[in-house]
Amino acid sequence: MTKSETIDIDIIATSDMHSYFLNGDNGSNIYRAGTYVNQVREQNENLILLDSGGSLAGSLAAFYYAIVAPYKRHPMIKLMNAMHYDASGISPNEFKFGLSFFSKSVSLARFPWLSANIEYQQTREPYFSTPYIVTEKEGVKIAVVGLTSDGLMEREHFEMEEDVIIEKTLLSSKRWIRYIHETEAPDFLIVIYHGGLNQLNKSTDEREQNVNEAEKIMQSLGVIDLLITGHQHQTFMGRDDQTLYVQAGQNAEQLIHVKINFKKRTNSYELEHVDSDIIDLNNYEEDATLLNLTYYDRKAVEHWGDETLTDHIQSTKIEGLDDVITQPHPFTQLLHDSIHRAYNYDISCVHLPTNGEKGLSESVTNKELYEAYPPPDVPMDLTIKGKHIKMLLEYSYAHITFHNKALSSTIIDETLCTFWQGVDYTIDMNAEPFERVTLNNINLDYVYRVTMTDYCFRNYRQLLEDAIIHDKGETTMVELIANNLKDKDYRIECKQTFNVLT
Incomplete structure (x- = not known):
């Protein structure tokens, strides 16, 4: 050298x-x-x-x-x-x-x-x-x-x-x-x-x-x-x-x-x-x-991806974000029904799995289900206050704008839009941001047992500091949804109760 x-x-x-x-x-x-x-x-x-x-x-x-x-x-x-x-x-x-x-x-x-x-x-x-x-x-x-x-x-x-x-x-x-x-x-x-x-x-x-x-x-x-x-x-x-x-x-x-x-x-x-x-x-x-x-x-x-889970389920197709945030929807009901397989409490909270979520058709394979719900989220068993429920809903709808009764803009990550079952609520989009949510059957000072995805908890942790964590599931949402889809007797019946005034 x-x-x-x-x-x-x-x-x-x-x-x-x-x-x-x-x-x-x-x-x-x-x-x-x-x-x-x-x-x-x-x-x-x-x-x-x-x-x-x-x-x-x-x-x-x-x-x-x-x-x-x-x-x-x-x-x-x-x-x-x-x-x-x-x-x-x-x-x-x-x-x-x-x-x-x-x-x-x-x-x-x-x-x-x-x-x-x-x-x-x-x-x-x-x-x-x-x-x-x-x-x-x-x-x-x-x-x-x-x-x-x-x-x-x-x-x-x-x-x-x-x-x-x-x-x-x-x-x-x-x-x-x-x-x-x-x-x-x-x-x-x-x-x-x-x-x-x-x-x-x-x-x-x-x-x-x-x-x-x-x-x-x-x-x-x-x-x-x-x-x-x-x-x-x-x-x-x-x-x-x-x-x-x-x-x-x-x-x-x-x-x-x-x-x-x-x-x-x-x-x-x-x-x-x-x-x-x-x-x-x-x-x-x-x-x-x-x-x-x-x-x-x-x-x-x-x-595995080509395996058919069901060929008879009701379509849960989503036609844009406004289709799912303004009214009860079969897709979010499917998520609620699936999360209840882990913890069957009256109140549950789910979110859109992806930005630009498209939902599912009547026939679903493992690959199609994964594409509709790719994150490996798991359910969590929590006790939170009524005020926490209101804060999460306020955050979602504060970053959404309607014009002439149509969704005109959103500056929120769509996966942070939360959907609640067991909660009767009204969203007035004509009110000021963070003052749009009315909970009709929830007392803000009371505590409630809630099932929520770990994704919601992690991303809203700053708003859930007082939450009590009882348990975290081991079965992913994709697996829970697949179990529902494989059940020949399963039917989607919307039970969500909310109203959005535009």
Whole structure:
């Protein structure tokens, strides 16, 4: 090795793959990514393959392997092992199916999952062993540290066990990055941050502004060479002073390829050049070895997805948001009937599962049900006050506007629209916001036993501080709905009692 020798290192980043491993028309390019990674490895063995997190939840296949067949080895772990990933960040999505499910996945992975700010409640040590790794490529020391957006964890994770805590991202990053520089003295530092940039945020939701802190991390620390972000499902590259920041979209539709070049000095390495490219994976063939690896996994998901649950149920199609928020609707009644399978109290609270909810037709398969209700929500058994019921309803309808008796605008996430059964209420859209709800059979000062989805509870937790939690179900709403649909005697009979004056 001469003093002027240069060392080239390739860094490939993916993000938010959501277990999209069904090939064909199912939106996955993970097999094409395998082809590209292999080609780069053949040209340069100094390759570091990283993912920003979000690979284990968010698709039909992810739901199948977490809920329907949790005893099977997760295909995304099999694929990432086979592709020789060096590390993955941790997204709040990883916890949607519970801590035990994610812990099992971590144990089966041949690469570390990195998050410096997910900690043990008591000791405040990193929960997943090490928050960072250091790898050497021809003597060049490259450190990779993981961070998870604490704002995302507060509202998106499945109910966490008592021994896990999320530390503020900025606070944790300052401590660990300083420690890494002092103890490891890396030549190049990579931060995997599962969160995004506010400059790309198009949401008017204040909560969304608090989960994308990439700018703050770069501006507060200033000692990061490469910041790999996630969550926003966009593909981009940019630079903030000395920090290159990238995001690799979702579902392996594209990936980011960063090329770094070092020159060897007598006792050190000098970073000479950093280049980055967005790789369109549609230009590459699918890797046959990876396809063979998941052949039976894909067949199992497809077979389950095509299974018909019912062909006789009443249509619960939703014709726009106003169709379901202005009158009792068969779809929300189906949700109430299903949540009552877990806790059969007089009062229940459900929400729209997705933005732009379409409902279900008379014939329903597992795939169609999942598409109508993709989150793995579970019922919760609570005691709350009448005033809490009013506050949740007021919040929903305060962010909705009608003009000439037609819905004209909404600035609320539709999944935060709540629907109540056992509560007789009137909404006067002509009144001022937060003064529109009248509860006809509920006393604001009384307490009531209520069944509610955990999604509603987590997202309205700031309004439910005095709530008493009695129990949290283990069966997801999708499973409860499926049980109703399989019942040949089940019929939807609307029992909701509310009236909306426009």
